[in-house]
Amino acid sequence: DQQVKQNSPSLSVQEGRISILNCDYTNSMFDYFLWYKKYPAEGPTFLISISSIKDKNEDGRFTVFLNKSAKHLSLHIVPSQPGDSAVYFCAASAKLGAQKLVFGQGTRLTINP
């Protein structure tokens, strides 16, 4: 049972345009969500997070939107840059789950020049 799902394994976007990565979750106990960026054979790098009490959090080119009723969150990157090409993971944490993160399968984002 996959509690966090990223249904798009890959996404290709033109440089300068907006990249939108989506994530769905099933566990209503999740109350904190994070996005990580990952290059091959390296650890995930934290990008941005959002608490369930908010519906939007912005940090520079990155914005995360949370729709609790739909159990859906998305990461917007604008404008997209070639250096953004990587695998993006959505992760969720429950209040009672200590430091345990549940990850989605990841979306490989490719930014085309």
Add this chain to the structure above:
Amino acid sequence: KAGVTQTPRYLIKTRGQQVTLSCSPISGHRSVSWYQQTPGQGLQFLFEYFSETQRNKGNFPGRFSGRQFSNSRSEMNVSTLELGDSALYLCASSRDLPRPGNTIYFGEGSWLTVV
């Protein structure tokens, strides 16, 4: 400020052997967790330690174990290695529970190949 440090970065072991991986968290972080990444299963939680106590454990067999020392450094051990244990093992640290302003940071990982 130094990040999460994992050693060794790469290692090759044969089936049946055991391996110990080491992790030094970010200074001041007391929570350390371990994850396994494989192509088929993605990133999966192994276990988490806080103040030398295991606070949470994922669905892995007893061959996978870990511990945390008083200086918050952590080790994980895999005994009787199987081919399927080949993976990138990631250590992560945070001050405490993941909350706004208290993010989980990952190390670069230890890449284990079992032959």
